[in-house]
Amino acid sequence: MAPVSANEKIQPAMRKKSINWGESIVPLLALAFGAAYFFQTRDAPGVALYWPIIIAVVAGSLWIAVVVKFVFAKKDTISQTRSKAPNTIAKFQRPAIVLICSAGYLVAVPWLGFSLSNFIFMLVLFRCLGSQRWLQNCAVALAIATFLHVALITFMKLSLPQLNLGILVL
Amino acid sequence: MNLPGPDAIFAGLSLLMHPNHLGWLALGMMAGLMVGAIPGFNDTNFLAMMLPFSIYLGPMDAVIFMMACFCSSQAAGSIPAILLNIPGTPSNAPTCIEGFRLTRKGLAGQALGVSIIASSVGGILSACFAVVLTPIVGIYALRFGPAELFMMAVFGMTAVGSLTGKSTLKGLFSSALGLFVACVGTEFQQGYTRASFGFYELFEGFPLIPVLLGIFGFAELFSLSREESLVAEGVKRFTGYAPIFEGIRIGLKYWGNMIRSGIIGILVGLIPGTGAAIATWVSYGQAKQWSKEPEKFGTGHYEGLVASDACNNGVPGGALIPTVTLGIPGSGTTLVVMAALMINGVTPGPSFFGEHATEAYAILFSLVAANLLLLPIGLGVARIATQVTAVPNRFLVPIIALFCMAGGFAWRQMVFDMYLVVIFGVFGAILTRWGYSVPAFLLALLLGPLAERNFAWAIQIGGINSFLRPIAFVILLATVGVLALPAVFKKLESQGKNRNYHH
Numbered sequence A: 001m002a003p004v005s006a007n008e009k010i011q012p013a014m015r016k017k018s019i020n021w022g023e024s025i026v027p028l029l030a031l032a033f034g035a036a037y038f039f040q041t042r043d044a045p046g047v048a049l050y051w052p053i054i055i056a057v058v059a060g061s062l063w064i065a066v067v068v069k070f071v072f073a074k075k076d077t078i079s080q081t082r083s084k085a086p087n088t089i090a091k092f093q094r095p096a097i098v099l100i101c102s103a104g105y106l107v108a109v110p111w112l113g114f115s116l117s118n119f120i121f122m123l124v125l126f127r128c129l130g131s132q133r134w135l136q137n138c139a140v141a142l143a144i145a146t147f148l149h150v151a152l153i154t155f156m157k158l159s160l161p162q163l164n165l166g167i168l169v170l
Numbered sequence B: 001m002n003l004p005g006p007d008a009i010f011a012g013l014s015l016l017m018h019p020n021h022l023g024w025l026a027l028g029m030m031a032g033l034m035v036g037a038i039p040g041f042n043d044t045n046f047l048a049m050m051l052p053f054s055i056y057l058g059p060m061d062a063v064i065f066m067m068a069c070f071c072s073s074q075a076a077g078s079i080p081a082i083l084l085n086i087p088g089t090p091s092n093a094p095t096c097i098e099g100f101r102l103t104r105k106g107l108a109g110q111a112l113g114v115s116i117i118a119s120s121v122g123g124i125l126s127a128c129f130a131v132v133l134t135p136i137v138g139i140y141a142l143r144f145g146p147a148e149l150f151m152m153a154v155f156g157m158t159a160v161g162s163l164t165g166k167s168t169l170k171g172l173f174s175s176a177l178g179l180f181v182a183c184v185g186t187e188f189q190q191g192y193t194r195a196s197f198g199f200y201e202l203f204e205g206f207p208l209i210p211v212l213l214g215i216f217g218f219a220e221l222f223s224l225s226r227e228e229s230l231v232a233e234g235v236k237r238f239t240g241y242a243p244i245f246e247g248i249r250i251g252l253k254y255w256g257n258m259i260r261s262g263i264i265g266i267l268v269g270l271i272p273g274t275g276a277a278i279a280t281w282v283s284y285g286q287a288k289q290w291s292k293e294p295e296k297f298g299t300g301h302y303e304g305l306v307a308s309d310a311c312n313n314g315v316p317g318g319a320l321i322p323t324v325t326l327g328i329p330g331s332g333t334t335l336v337v338m339a340a341l342m343i344n345g346v347t348p349g350p351s352f353f354g355e356h357a358t359e360a361y362a363i364l365f366s367l368v369a370a371n372l373l374l375l376p377i378g379l380g381v382a383r384i385a386t387q388v389t390a391v392p393n394r395f396l397v398p399i400i401a402l403f404c405m406a407g408g409f410a411w412r413q414m415v416f417d418m419y420l421v422v423i424f425g426v427f428g429a430i431l432t433r434w435g436y437s438v439p440a441f442l443l444a445l446l447l448g449p450l451a452e453r454n455f456a457w458a459i460q461i462g463g464i465n466s467f468l469r470p471i472a473f474v475i476l477l478a479t480v481g482v483l484a485l486p487a488v489f490k491k492l493e494s495q496g497k498n499r500n501y502h503h
Helices: A005-015 A021-040 A046-072 A079-110 A116-128 A136-154 B006-016 B019-036 B043-056 B059-076 B080-084 B090-104 B106-139 B146-164 B168-181 B208-224 B242-254 B253-270 B275-290 B303-325 B333-345 B359-387 B393-412 B417-434 B440-469 B470-482 B487-502
Strands: none
Touching: A021 A046, A021 B168, A021 B417, A046 B019, A046 B043, A046 B168, A046 B253, A046 B440, A079 A116, A079 B208, A079 B393, A079 B417, A116 A136, A116 B303, A116 B393, A136 B393, B006 B019, B006 B359, B019 B043, B019 B059, B019 B359, B019 B417, B043 B059, B043 B333, B043 B393, B059 B080, B059 B106, B059 B303, B059 B333, B080 B090, B080 B106, B080 B303, B090 B106, B090 B275, B106 B242, B106 B253, B106 B303, B106 B359, B146 B303, B146 B440, B146 B470, B168 B440, B208 B303, B208 B333, B208 B393, B208 B417, B208 B440, B242 B253, B242 B303, B253 B275, B253 B303, B275 B303, B275 B487, B303 B359, B333 B440, B393 B417, B417 B440, B440 B470
16 A cells, blocks of 8 residues: 555645635625615505515525525635735735725815815825835826816816815815 | 618718717727727726716717727737737637737737737628617517516526626626615605615615726726736837738638637627627637637637637627617626716617617717728727836826726716715625626616516516516526526637647
C-alpha cells in the first residue's frame, strides 16, 4: 500500500465546511424591505394589497429556495480564507472612500451649492484615490466643475442648489 | 390593421434625414465608439448616465443617439480586445482569442479592419431584418389583450431573470424583488399610496432614472475604484490606415461567415435576456464547425474574428424587435432605450407602430444608418478610442460619480433623487457581487406597474380563463420553456469554448 503523505492526512480534517454568510445579505435586505412594506401598508384596503401579496408569495417562495441553497451549498473554509484574507481591507478601502465622499457631498450640496461641492468633492476624491499632484487635481476639478455649471445651470436651467456669495453665484 | 404603407416608410426616412437627427446619430456613434473602447464601462452604464438629459433632446433625438451609441459600442469593444487582450464588453471575449493573437503576430491593423467590416455587415443585416420584421410583429402584437400583455411581461421577466443571473434561481429572485419594489407608490385602482415610507418623493413609486443611474452607473464605481487603471499594459500605438484597409479586404472574403454569424446574433438577440455575450460564443462555435480550417481557430484566425464581431453587431437589431413591438426590452441597453422613450411620453408596445409609425421607422432606419456609418466613423475614432483607456481611474471615478448624481437630480430636480442614486448604487453593487441579476431587477421594476394593471384588467374581463386564451396560453408555455434555455445556452456556449481550447 502506498504511504499516505502528511499533507493528505491533514487535508480532510482541515477541509472544514462553513456557510458563506455574505450570501445572506440580499435575502436579509429583501426580508427587511418586505417587513417594512407590510408594516407601512397595514391599514391599506384589500384591493390595494392583493397584487403585492401575490408578489410577496412568489418572492417569498424564491427567497426560501435561495436561502436553502446558500445554507446547504457550503464552501471550503481554507480556500476561502487563504484567497481572501490578505487583501480584505485594501479591497474595501477605496469603495468605502467613494461611498463616504459621496455621502459627504450629498450633505454638503444644499449648504455649499452645486458647483463648489463638485469642486471640493473631486479634489478630495482625486487625492484619496491616489492622485498626488495638487495643481493637476485643481485644474481637472475646476474644468469639470465649470463644465457642469455651464451645462446644467446655465444651459439646461436646472434649479440645482447654489451658493450666493453676492458677486458670485456658485 | 394592415402593415404601414410606403408613406410611413418614406416619412420615417425623411424624419431621420433631418440634420438635427443626423447630428445626434453621428454624436451617438462617436460616443459609443469611445465608451465601447473602455473596458469595464459599457454602453448601458453610459446611456443610463445620459438618460436624464434625454428629456431635453426629445424622444427622437434621444433614441437615435442611444441606438447609434448601442451599435457603435458593440463594435468598439473589439478595439481593446484586439489591441490589449481586454474585452471592451463581455461579448468581445471570443474577439480576444483571435484578435490579440493577430496583434502579437504584428497584424493588429488587419485585425481591426476585419473587425470593423464584420461589425458593419453584421449590423446592416440585423438592421434590415429589424426594418422588415418589426412592423409584422407589431401587427400581431395588436391582437394582444390585457391577459396576453401580462403574460408577455411575465415571459420577459422570466427570460431575463433565468438567463442573466449567476444561477436561474437568483435571476428569478431578482425579478421577483424588482416586482416587489415596484409595488411602492400609488396604486391605480383606489389611488391608495402603498409604502412611501413617509417620503412624498415616493408617492409615484421609485423614480426610474435615479434607480437606473444608481444600479448601472454608480454601482460600477466600486469595482472601478479598486483598479489603478482600466488597462494594465498601456496603450498600443496606432500604426496607420493601410493595414486596416487590407483587413477590410480580408474580411470581405468571409462573407458567408459574416451573414451566418449576423443571423445568429439576430436570433439570439430576439430572446429577451440572452444578449451578445452568449451569442458571440454560439457564433464562434458554429464558425469553427463550418470552417475548412478549424485547426487554425485560437491561433489568430480571421474567420473566428469575423464570426464573433458580425454576430456581436447582429444582436442590437434582434433585441430592438421585442422592445418596440411588445414593450419587453431584452437587455440592459434596450431597457434604457425604452426608458428614454417612456420619459418622453412615448410608450413602446403593441400600439406603438399604429400610433407612431413614422417615428418607429425613423428609429429602425437609424439602426441601418448607424451601421452604414460605422465603417467611416469607426476608422476615424479607432485612433482616439485606444487613448481613452489610458485615463487613470482616480480621475474617472469621481467624474462618473458626479455625472451620476447630477443626472439623478436632472429629471425631477429633487436632491432626494441624488440620495437614491447612491443608495441604489450600493444595492446594485451588492446584487452584482453576489450574482443576482441587475437587468432582471430593473426590468421587473419597469414592467411591474404594467403587469399589475393588465393582470387586474384580465381578471375583471374574463377571470382566470383569460390566461387560457390561445395566445396567452402559448406565451405561458414559452415562459415555462424559457426556464430550460439556460441549460441549452450553457451547452452551446461551452461547445464554442471547448472547440477553441481542445484544438
